Each structure stands twice: as structure tokens, then as C-alpha cells.
Amino acid sequence: MFSGPEEEIYQEHILEHYEDPYHRGHCPRATHAHEEDNPLCGDFIHVELHIDPQGVVREAYFDGEGCCISQAAASMLMEQIEGKTVQEVEQFRAEDMLRLFGVRLTPNRQKCCLLSWKVVQQALYSPLQQKDRDGSAARRSPGQDASSAPSPAPEPPTKDAP
Amino acid sequence: MTTADTVPLDPQQVRQDFPILHRLVHEKFPLVYLDNAATTQRPRQVIQSIVQTSEQHYANVHRGIHTLSEQSTELYESARRKVQQFLNAAWPEEIIFTRGTTESINLVARSWGDANTGPGDEILLTEMEHHANLVPWHQLAARTGVQLRFIPLRDDGQLDLEQLERLLSPRTRLVAVSAMSNVLGTVPPLERIVQAARSAGALVLVDAAQWVPHRPTDVQAWDADFVAFSGHKMLGPSGVGVLYGRRELLERMPPFLGGGGMIRRVTLQGFEPAEIPARFEAGTPPIVAAIGLGVAIDYLRQFSWEDIQAHELRLTRLAHELLEQIPGLRILGPAPENKGGIVSFVFRRIHAHDVAYLLDRHGVAVRAGHHCAMPLHKRYGVGASTRASFYLYNTEEEVHRLAEALDQVRQFFRQ
Numbered sequence: 001m002f003s004g005p006e007e008e009i010y011q012e013h014i015l016e017h018y019e020d021p022y023h024r025g026h027c028p029r030a031t032h033a034h035e036e037d038n039p040l041c042g043d044f045i046h047v048e049l050h051i052d053p054q055g056v057v058r059e060a061y062f063d064g065e066g067c068c069i070s071q072a073a074a075s076m077l078m079e080q081i082e083g084k085t086v087q088e089v090e091q092f093r094a095e096d097m098l099r100l101f102g103v104r105l106t107p108n109r110q111k112c113c114l115l116s117w118k119v120v121q122q123a124l125y126s127p128l129q130q131k132d133r134d135g136s137a138a139r140r141s142p143g144q145d146a147s148s149a150p151s152p153a154p155e156p157p158t159k160d161a162p
Numbered sequence: 163m164t165t166a167d168t169v170p171l172d173p174q175q176v177r178q179d180f181p182i183l184h185r186l187v188h189e190k191f192p193l194v195y196l197d198n199a200a201t202t203q204r205p206r207q208v209i210q211s212i213v214q215t216s217e218q219h220y221a222n223v224h225r226g227i228h229t230l231s232e233q234s235t236e237l238y239e240s241a242r243r244k245v246q247q248f249l250n251a252a253w254p255e256e257i258i259f260t261r262g263t264t265e266s267i268n269l270v271a272r273s274w275g276d277a278n279t280g281p282g283d284e285i286l287l288t289e290m291e292h293h294a295n296l297v298p299w300h301q302l303a304a305r306t307g308v309q310l311r312f313i314p315l316r317d318d319g320q321l322d323l324e325q326l327e328r329l330l331s332p333r334t335r336l337v338a339v340s341a342m343s344n345v346l347g348t349v350p351p352l353e354r355i356v357q358a359a360r361s362a363g364a365l366v367l368v369d370a371a372q373w374v375p376h377r378p379t380d381v382q383a384w385d386a387d388f389v390a391f392s393g394h395k396m397l398g399p400s401g402v403g404v405l406y407g408r409r410e411l412l413e414r415m416p417p418f419l420g421g422g423g424m425i426r427r428v429t430l431q432g433f434e435p436a437e438i439p440a441r442f443e444a445g446t447p448p449i450v451a452a453i454g455l456g457v458a459i460d461y462l463r464q465f466s467w468e469d470i471q472a473h474e475l476r477l478t479r480l481a482h483e484l485l486e487q488i489p490g491l492r493i494l495g496p497a498p499e500n501k502g503g504i505v506s507f508v509f510r511r512i513h514a515h516d517v518a519y520l521l522d523r524h525g526v527a528v529r530a531g532h533h534c535a536m537p538l539h540k541r542y543g544v545g546a547s548t549r550a551s552f553y554l555y556n557t558e559e560e561v562h563r564l565a566e567a568l569d570q571v572r573q574f575f576r577q
Contacts, residue, residue: 009519040532041530042531042532042544042545043545067513109519
């Protein structure tokens, strides 16, 4: 077995999220959804949110493929944002996401960690149309242009974390 | 097998020439460098050449009247002649120094492509090309309306050449194909492809970035029109590459980049381009790197190609044998006998980046991702793969270390 510095990154709590993720799957009452990929490594993350009329994220689900870091980070983020208002989620910055992950990452791996965070920031502004809500939230194929989201979505904050 | 003017290849002896191979990674693991398809390390001889040129001879080439400029020019031009001999090109003027394979192919796409293609014309590529032999043609298609067609890959990692005759037509202006895939190691039968292209009246460009460092190259025997490769994948410095082009073609091609060095005469109204090769070497060229590439060629020529190829095949066979025993691991591409020293693989349920990260924690350097070949990965339904690639300084012990570390990756992720 590995014994040594790899545990800096693959800590037990990260492996647990990777192997037994929180809310991987469909959100039954999704009102918002968004999906993005990182073409460099083939990772993609799809997020479905149920945002109630008061602007509170009631439920958050993700699905996707990718490395341990990207998938564990998505799982942690779903847990983190449930019960928060849209405004609170907006104010959850890239730095906060890296802090939530809890392990120091090299700049390359920070992109893996921040993929789900970027998707969530976009999903807040990507309401599903009524016909999508009746079925399951339609999943778009990876790589599809974000600008084709149902409503115009502002660019998420792009400021990189330290 | 060695010939009279070569020495036997002894990897342990070779390693003595490569200072970087003796460093530790993460303070305790000896480096196992298996990322040679991305870039190779440099022997002391090349490093000394960089130092010596910089300390003794460096000045701009083809310009000054002073001693240093004369010496730099002589060294630079003698590197060109070394490349010419190395490739068995007919003329030194057929050797253009570029920044690398990517620039070499862009040069052809811009210069030859803009002047010679248009709507109704076609360029034939393959599904296994590196982005460097794909994107310049996409860009050309957007400029001139030329259509791109592709020789498909079969499930076994070989090109489906049954399709070759069907895909070629009088509309085909150029066939641009890799001599060795940077992901699968696939070595397509160039002779057959060139012959078919000739029958259709098309030119042939060979992306030889993965081939030239590992196998003998004879551009006249290939009968290729253009051959592109890089210095940094063959023990040379980064920042220098080569475009070989047939003289009659190069002489008819317009310049690529404009600037100093590539002109005969400039007026406020226009310019007259210089003769080849200067026409295609605008600006100050990679002087020190090109001289270093000449030294890398000298270094490689100590050994016979048969020895280098046999050594790489031995390592590739061993890697296949050991990796095939690891549960959940699948090797992409052909059998060792039918490819170069490249072993790309995927793990069921373990992402390539996690694999590469954990291997690095044991000092094993591999590439993870799509290796600049996204269409190829899509063809085999994988997002990313991990790649180990070998060269003359790698050892069987290093392949064992790769396999042991991979087995630990599997256990780490409880597969």
C-alpha cells in the first residue's frame, strides 16, 4: 500500500465522498440545471437544483465522470449548498470551495476541484423550462456550449483561488 | 546487432550520460522517466553544446561580419547538414528549422495550403492524428473551403486501409498522416499510403514526431513531400524542429512568416522573398537549440537503429506482460510487435489523473489525459488514458517499478 505523502491529497474523507457520494443522481423536483466539462481531462459534471420560490436551494444533485478530486468535490459541494439561499451560494467563492475541500492542491488539480463549483454558479441562473420539469431534467451532452442554457447566464466569477 | 561504426546499446551505460535520470523525486524515489513520447531528456553532450555555444560562439546568424557571427552561422548551417544526412535528404536547403512539429505543419498548411487548396479539394487525414496534424487543417478548411476526410481506426488500433482507395480521389490534394501514433504507438504502412496517394495525384505530409527519434528515416525512400518532427523528442533541446520539404515544392511555395532573414530585398512598396531555406526562417532562428539538435543526432548515431528498436520492443513486451495481469486495466492499441514503444491504458473506474498522480508519488513519470488526440480517445470511448513511453535509456527494472506502482494504485482505490 501507499504510505506517505499521497495521503495529503487522497485523504480518507475525500475517498469516502468519491466512493459513496452524496446525492449522485437526479433531483426529482429540479428547477435548475447546468452541465460543463473540462475537455483537458474529460471530466464532466451535471448539476440539478431544486430552488423554492423563496430562493432557497432545497435539494442539490450531481452526476458526472472524472477523477477522484472532481467527483469528491462535487459531492461535498452538494452537501454544502442545500438549505442555503441563492445569494449565499453566489457568495461562496472559489477560495471557499478550495477551503471546503480541505487539501492543498496544485494549480492543475484545483481545476478539477472547481469544476462542480463553476457548474453550480451557472446552474443558479439556468432555470428549466416547464416541459423539462415534467419529465426528468434533460441532461445535455458534455461539451455543449453553456450559452445554450435556457436563460442567459452571467459568467461566474473567474478569480482563481490562491 | 551493430555495424562497424556504431557501439552496442547498453542502457546502464547510456544513463551515465543523462544527469537528470539520477535525481530523486519527492526526496526519496529514484526518477522513473516514462514520458518520452511527450519529451525526452538530454544527454550531457547536448547540455555541454548549449553551454559551449553560449560561452564561446553565440551571435546572430547570417548577418554579422564579426567572428562570433561567422562561427554561429557555421555551427547553425552544419547542424542543417547533419539533419540532411540523418534524413537522407537530397539537399541541405530542403531542411527548414522551425520551432517544432506544430510550426512545421502550420507552415505547410499556411504556405502550401492557402496557395493550393479551395472548395472541391480534399485533404485526407486519419482518425489517430495528434492535434498538431489536425487543427492546422481545420483552420485551412475554414480559410479556403477545402474538405477534410479521415481514414478510420479499427478496433485493434490499426488504420482501416480498406477504406484508403475509397477515400482517395482526384480531389485529394494532400494526405497528411502520422508515421507513429503518439497514443497507440501504431505504425501505419507508409509505403502503401504514399503509393496510393501518388496514384491519386496527391502530395504526402508525414508527421514523424514520434518516428524520427526511434526508427531510421529516409525521406527519399519514403518518397514523402513533407516530413515534420521536433528536436525535443529525440534528446535535443526544446524550441527547435524541422520541416523537410521536397526542393521543387518549397521553391514554389510563398513565405509563411514575414520579417527579417526571409527576404532578398524590401522596399516601401513590397518585398522579394529570399531563396529556400531562408525564405521560411523569418526572424532570428533557434540558433543554440538547432546546434544542440545536431549534437543530439551525433549522439543517437552512435547506436544502431536495430539495437534501439529491439530494446524498446523488449520493454514494451515486458510492460504488456506485466500490465495485462493487473485486474481492471486495459491496454489500448496494437500488440507490441506492431507498434512503437508506447503503452497507453485505462483502468476501469480509476481516472487517468488519479493514476498519474499516485505513480508520481512513487517517482514514476507518465502522461495522463487525451495526449492531444481527443478524436482518437472518443473513437475508443474513453475520456482520458495513461501513457508510458520508452526510450533508449529506460530499463526493465523501471518497467517492473511501473507495474508494481500500478498494482498499488489499484489496491489504493480498492479495485
